[in-house]
Amino acid sequence: MDKALVIDVGKCTGCRQCELACSYEHTGTFNPARSRITVFDFHEKARFVPYTCTQCDQAWCQQVCPVGAISNENGVKVVDAATCVGCKVCTIACPFGTVNYEPASGKVIKCDLCGGDPACARACPTEAIVFADVAVQGFEKMRAWAEKTDTAPQASA
Amino acid sequence: MHHLIIGAGPAGVRAAEALRAYDPQAKITLIDGEGEAPYSRMAIPYFLSGKIGEQGTWLHRPLEFYAENGIDLVRGRAAKVDAGTKTVTLEDGQSLSYDKLLLASGARAVNPPVEGLEGDLVHHCWTIDDARAIEKLAGKGARVTLMGAGFIGSIILEALVMRGADLTVVEIEDRMVPRMLDETAGNMLKAWCEKKGVKVLTSTRIGGVYEGGGELNIALSNGETLKADLLVVAAGVTPNIECMDGTGVEKRTGVVVNARMETSLPDVWAAGDCAEGCDFSTGDLSTLAIQPVAVEQAVIAAKNMAGIEAEYHCALPMNVLETLGLVTTSFGKHDGLEEGARATLLDADEWRYIRLEFNDGKLIGAQTVGHVSMAGCLRGLIQGRMPLGPWEDVLKTQPHRVAEAYVDLSRGVS
Structure with a gap:
């Protein structure tokens, strides 16, 4: 994976254009409930946090899928909806909560980086979400966070 | 180097895959005891409900995966392991030698001590072959009794209803899924099933099963007799470890493993339902027999077999279940600790419930009914042993804000 979603929470204004863009890109409707990215509103701290899958190396979701419905395409973990049976085991195995069951389709959904041109980054008016080279510092910060949990050591060599 | 794997379920297949990646030159042999394309038991309910065909249960499509990756698939059941001569003898007499052995032989469904569970109208729902038999007997309008409303029973329940069966569930305990859900959640699930037209008898025991005239008479502890065209037994599983008899391997319910998935024998590892390793929630040994633990242990075992040091962080009990549209989850020490604290939030009208268990400023267990969003965070918080800080007080009054936390x-x- 050469590029990743780099999120700068300091720049997010909570406009939720990313959620709408994601939903539209994947479902053809403007429905935040079907978005793969969620903006959390910590209003007491005046902070908004866009939150989605970091395409972690551990790939808990892919490892656990009982029917091989999640593939690793150059580091991006992609759900094949036709193969997914909707068992949801990936939704509890992913310790980040970024694979979710979508009752509307009976399948699980997660960020697939829109095949290389993420709609959320395109829609973000403040560059809080950018699709950038992995060398960018913010990405390393996110990786560090992803690996901070006690769950990490088992799947990393 | 020859890696031999007993068992072609998720643990065996994931280990073979990982070994191929970590030890590209090694010979890898996978012993499959069912004569099927390696498949996932977890997919069986979806096969039974008609959502997928048999191929949809396969762990890999296409089947050529094994040959293309240099994984020899050998048909047969392991009868005996000889750790001294490093050989495995199959039931058909074939003998295979190994340098490193992984026991991933899984578990099998068991019968409780009840008279009459042997006939043609009584089946487990554990293998794809069981599912084929149920498919024939559980047609539209068929009278089906399900013994056991544990995790497996409850997941089959939905498939049986979707097939149009007239279903009665009989559970010994006082609620559904007693090992995963508390009284509130387990009884919510029962009420939900009853609302959907399923008869659920809790605190009820099946005393005996008698076949006559092409149907079953099932005697219940409440004095009633159920007539049925099929009885499905979902009353638990036991590890397949008989092939280790005589090896002297340390075992309890399963074969005991350490954090590297090593057994007490040299060059023998174990993973999945047949292995008994550290349990995150109790610190004791246990066989959790769940998919995430099976595949995570398999990857750890494969790494160590390939000479890459890796340790498992202990298995976290967790389950997710959808029963006729109602999703329930359970994580960690879901029933809590005496010295800990608890938060619950119930919205019975909307079929929603959440219960969190705390100890020492951390989340140690959780269960939910009717929540589907960001369930994995519960694993992250519990297994990450994340200090909750100011969020502890927030979650004690507003447990539904757990993803935000x-x-x-x-x-x-902050």
Whole structure:
């Protein structure tokens, strides 16, 4: 994976254009409930946090899928909806909560980086979400966070 | 180097895959005891409900995966392991030698001590062959009794209803899924099933099963007799470890493993339902027999077999279940600790419930009914042993804000 979603929470204004863009890109409707990215509103701290899958190396979701419905395409973990049976085991195995069951389709959904041109980054008016080279510092910060949990050591060599 | 794997379920297949990646030159042999394309038992309910065909249960499509990756698939059941001569003898007499052995032989469904569970109208729902038999007997309008409303029973329940069966569930305990859900959640699930037209008898025991005239008479502890065209037994599983008899391997319910998935024998590892390793919630040994633990242990075993040091962080009990549209989850020490604290939030009208268990400023267990969003955060918080800080007080009054707590704590917004 050469590029990743780099999120700068300091720049997010909570406009939720990313959620709408994601939903539209994947479902053809403007429905935040079907978005793969969620903006959390910590209003007491005046902070908004866009939150989605970091395409972690551990790939808990892919490892656990009982029917091989999640593939690793150059580091991006992609759900094949036709193969997914909707068992949801990936939704509890992913310790980040970024694979979710979508009752509307009976399948699980997660960020697939829109095949290389993420709609959320395109829609973000403040560059809080950018699709950038992995060398960018913010990405390393996110990786560090992803690996901070006690769950990490088992799947990393 | 020859890696031999007993068992072609998720643990065996994931280990073979990982070994191929970590030890590209090694010979890898996978012993499959069912004569099927390696498949996932977890997919069986979806096969039974008609959502997928048999191929949809396969762990890999296409089947050529094994040959293309240099994984020899050998048909047969392991009868005996000889750790001294490093050989495995199959039931058909074939003998295979190994340098490193992984026991991933899984578990099998068992019968409780009840008279009459042997006939043609009584089946487990554990293998794809069981599912084929149920498919024939559980047609539209068929009278089906399900013994056991544990995790497996409850997941089959939905498939049986979707097939149009007239279903009665008989459970010994006082609620559904007693090992995963508390009284509130387990009885919510029962009420939900009853609302959907399923008869659920809890605190009820099946005393005996008698076949006559092409149907079953099932005697219940409440004095009633059920007539049925099929009885499905979902009353638990036991590890397949008989092939280790005589090896002297340390075992309890399963074969005991350490954090590297090593057994007490040299060059023998174990993973999945047949292995008994450290349990995150109790610190004791246990066989959890769940998919995430099976595949995570398999990867750890494969790494160590390939000479890459890796340790498992202990298995976290967790389950997710959808029963006729109602999703329930359970994580960690879901029934809590005496010295810990608890928060619950119930909205019975909307079929929603959440219960969190705390100890020492951390989340140690959780269960939910009717929540589907960001369930994995519960694993992250519990297994990550994340100090909740100010969120502990918030979650004690507003437990539904748990995903928010996780994002705040993990992304360091503060």
